[in-house]
Amino acid sequence: MAPSEQVPLQGETASDSNVNHDESPNKSRVTVVGSGNWGSVAAKLIASNTIKLASFHDEVRMWVFEEVLPSGEKLSEVINKTNENVKYLPGIKLGKNVVAVPDLEHAVRDANMLVFVTPHQFMEGICKRLVGKIREDAEAISLIKGMEVKMEGPCMISSLITQQLGINCCVLMGANIANEIAVEKFSEATVGYRENREIAEKWVRLFNTSYFMVSAVQDVEGVELCGTLKNVVAIAAGFVDGLEMGNNTKAAIMRIGLREMKAFSKLLFSSVKDSTFFESCGVADLITTCLGGRNRKCADAFARNGGKRSFDELEAEMLQGQKLQGVSTAKEVYEVLSHRGWLELFPLFTTVHEICIGRLPPTAIVEYSQS
Ligand SMILES: NC(=O)c1ccc[n+]([C@@H]2O[C@H](COP(=O)([O-])OP(=O)(O)OC[C@H]3O[C@@H](n4cnc5c(N)ncnc54)[C@H](O)[C@@H]3O)[C@@H](O)[C@H]2O)c1
Numbered sequence: 001m002a003p004s005e006q007v008p009l010q011g012e013t014a015s016d017s018n019v020n021h022d023e024s025p026n027k028s029r030v031t032v033v034g035s036g037n038w039g040s041v042a043a044k045l046i047a048s049n050t051i052k053l054a055s056f057h058d059e060v061r062m063w064v065f066e067e068v069l070p071s072g073e074k075l076s077e078v079i080n081k082t083n084e085n086v087k088y089l090p091g092i093k094l095g096k097n098v099v100a101v102p103d104l105e106h107a108v109r110d111a112n113m114l115v116f117v118t119p120h121q122f123m124e125g126i127c128k129r130l131v132g133k134i135r136e137d138a139e140a141i142s143l144i145k146g147m148e149v150k151m152e153g154p155c156m157i158s159s160l161i162t163q164q165l166g167i168n169c170c171v172l173m174g175a176n177i178a179n180e181i182a183v184e185k186f187s188e189a190t191v192g193y194r195e196n197r198e199i200a201e202k203w204v205r206l207f208n209t210s211y212f213m214v215s216a217v218q219d220v221e222g223v224e225l226c227g228t229l230k231n232v233v234a235i236a237a238g239f240v241d242g243l244e245m246g247n248n249t250k251a252a253i254m255r256i257g258l259r260e261m262k263a264f265s266k267l268l269f270s271s272v273k274d275s276t277f278f279e280s281c282g283v284a285d286l287i288t289t290c291l292g293g294r295n296r297k298c299a300d301a302f303a304r305n306g307g308k309r310s311f312d313e314l315e316a317e318m319l320q321g322q323k324l325q326g327v328s329t330a331k332e333v334y335e336v337l338s339h340r341g342w343l344e345l346f347p348l349f350t351t352v353h354e355i356c357i358g359r360l361p362p363t364a365i366v367e368y369s370q371s
């Protein structure tokens with residue numbers, strides 16, 4: 001990483017011991033929009049900092065897409081009673097200052113720092129519901145790995161948030177398997193920002209802990225595309241695992257995938273920096289997702305079943321409510337490639353989608369490169 005690109009922490013840090021409990025209007029209020037596996041861990045990380053940093057209100061609201069548990073209780077009520085997201089992050093205390101809120105409008109009211117972390121397919125609907133409901137001075141950050149494809153072309157989730165809500169949006173991506181961060185195993189993450197370095201510093205302060213090391217780079221699109229596209233490569237890596245092809249093949253898939261990630265990102269946005277691919281959001285996230293992510297896991301099962309069980313079925317059975325992003329992202333990427341006449345330039349991305357929809361068998365994942 002170019003040292004000049006790192007945002008140094010300025011002013012207070014989360015290690016400051018000035019625990020605050022007052023309700024000053026100048027303090028920032030944080031709401032996390034989303035409460036899945038990563039959303040819950042993000043709330044935990046943030047809450048461990050807001051309680052220590054004087055410039056933030058202690059309370060962190062977390063919007064919960066309400067559901068009724070098998071016990072008949074509502075998820076948000078159980079979270080508030082037990083301080084645990086028993087469905088998406090069982091066994092982990094979120095912090096007493098995390099408050100689960102099932103009403104989206106109520107959750108975002110008063111917040112000037114909005115953290116978006118839902119599966120990407122729900123974001124368009126969520127943004128529509130939030131129009132006119134958020135503070136005008138709100139700043140946003142997206143932890144969402146995915147994109148939308150519209151008539152006009154691809155639309156990154158941070159752009160969707162900015163376009164629909166009229167607010168600036170940074171991104172945070174990285175080698176971040178949520179369950180590992182939940183038990184405070186060390187990892188890194190990358191904040192991508194557009195222009196405002198001060199805001200990036202504020203997000204870094206909000207997320208950074210002794211076990212979660214965050215740095216920032218001025219490359220929103222590069223950071224977000226890394227997080228988005230690695231999920232497609234992880235599906236390919238899962239196919240290779242399911243076919244028991246071994247480590248060399250998997251490494252080859254990861255190398256070719258990284259090359260396609262970089263080429264695709266730069267074709268879409270010429271501003272994307274090479275150095276971004278060497279940050280946590282780039283090669284590190286690619287590696288961890290191809291080794292231990294949910295996309296890899298379900299694609300492994302898909303290949304072992306010879307493509308006879310659909311991803312929808314496998315997702316429901318294996319993830320119990322958690323959502324895959326790679327299969328839909330492969331489709332979205334394919335639409336862009338097809339529309340722009342780039343399919344032949346991206347054989348790995350193209351083949352992943354064609355396998356996912358059953359047009360090709362899982363074994364095709366290595367065949368295209370030999371033809
Ligand atoms: N889990 C991880 O390890 C991890 C790590 C980094 C980034 N991410 C990214 O974070 C984002 C969120 O993933 P996650 O792991 O927090 O979620 P998840 O897959 O664990 O959970 C799915 C979430 O979607 C919600 N949901 C279901 N139907 C909905 C609807 N109709 N409208 C709105 N919400 C609905 C569920 O209540 C649940 O909170 C994704 O883009 C993912 O790629 C995940």
Ligand SMILES: O=P(O)(O)OC[C@H](O)CO
Pocket residue numbers: 145174175176177178231234285288289292293294295296324325
């Ligand atoms: O479990 P996955 O495949 O959704 O990946 C999780 C994270 O994105 C890893 O950083």
